[in-house]
Amino acid sequence: MGQVLSIEELRERIREIEGSPRISHTRSPSGVPAIDELVGGLVRPGLLELAGAPGSGAVSLGMALVAAENDQRRRAAWIDGERSLYPPSAADHGVDLDRMLIVRPPAAGTRGGQRPDLWAIEQLLRSGCFRLVVATIEGQLPRFAGNRWRQAAEHGGCTGVLITRQPSRDLQP
Numbered sequence: 001m002g003q004v005l006s007i008e009e010l011r012e013r014i015r016e017i018e019g020s021p022r023i024s025h026t027r028s029p030s031g032v033p034a035i036d037e038l039v040g041g042l043v044r045p046g047l048l049e050l051a052g053a054p055g056s057g058a059v060s061l062g063m064a065l066v067a068a069e070n071d072q073r074r075r076a077a078w079i080d081g082e083r084s085l086y087p088p089s090a091a092d093h094g095v096d097l098d099r100m101l102i103v104r105p106p107a108a109g110t111r112g113g114q115r116p117d118l119w120a121i122e123q124l125l126r127s128g129c130f131r132l133v134v135a136t137i138e139g140q141l142p143r144f145a146g147n148r149w150r151q152a153a154e155h156g157g158c159t160g161v162l163i164t165r166q167p168s169r170d171l172q173p
Contacts, residue, residue, distance in 0.1 A: 031068025034061065044131070045153040047146065047160045051167040058163045060093065062134045065161055067094035069132045077101040077124045079135035081117035101130070118145060125152035125160050134161045141168045 027041040035042065042048060042065075050058040062078075069076040076099065078085060083104055091097055103124070105116035117137065124133045133153075146168065153160050162168075 030065055031071060032061065032064045035065065042132075042159045042161075044159050045157050047150055047153060047162060049162045049164060049168065051164045053165060059136065062136075062161055062163050063090055063093035063095055065132060066090070066100055066134060067096075070094070070096040070099045073099075074131055075099045075101065075129075076132040076134065077103065077130045079103045079105065079117060079120050079124065079133070081105060081121075082136040082138045083107060084136070115142075118142070121160070121162075122148055122152045124156075125149055125158060126156045128156040128158070130156075131158050132161065133158055134163065136163045140166075 025043050025046055028044055029036050030042045035048075039048065050061055052058040066076045066078065071094075078090075078100055080102060085102060085104075087097055087102065090100070101124075103120050105120050117135070118141075121133070121135045121137075124130065141164070149160055149162070
């Protein structure tokens with residue numbers, strides 16, 4: 001009978017076959033005690049999903065993460081896929097608006113066959129310009145989005161925080 005491998009072992013084997021370098025994942029303090037207690041800090045590079053209905057605190061938690069990045073004099077990106085971010089409220093949460101890129105993709109249409117908000121998430125994760133990329137996502141995620149975004153975060157060396165209404169099975173490691 002064949003050898004049973006975990007998903008991470010399979011990913012490592014694929015990297016070996018493709019000749020890709022090994023990605024080192026580390027956990028670092030987020031600056032937000034609730035996140036550090038619940039998940040042990042942020043995985044860099046990696047993804048964290050915050051799922052919850054409106055009013056659940058997921059957006060406030062995302063704002064706290066951005067504010068913590070700003071406290072370290074680092075910039076962060078926020079993709080406002082729900083088009084509901086109110087910048088004065090972000091400032092009230094301690095966010096330095098001069099250190100946060102806000103991207104508001106168009107609501108309708110596609111870009112190259114892909115939703116503009118999903119395209120923006122992938123590009124910012126891959127860019128390497130930000131250690132933290134936060135995105136509010138409207139609607140259901142397409143299959144394999146998590147895989148693409150995980151690879152993009154690895155390429156960019158950043159953490160993506162994805163705020164969704166319903167937990168996505170595709171974003172699980």
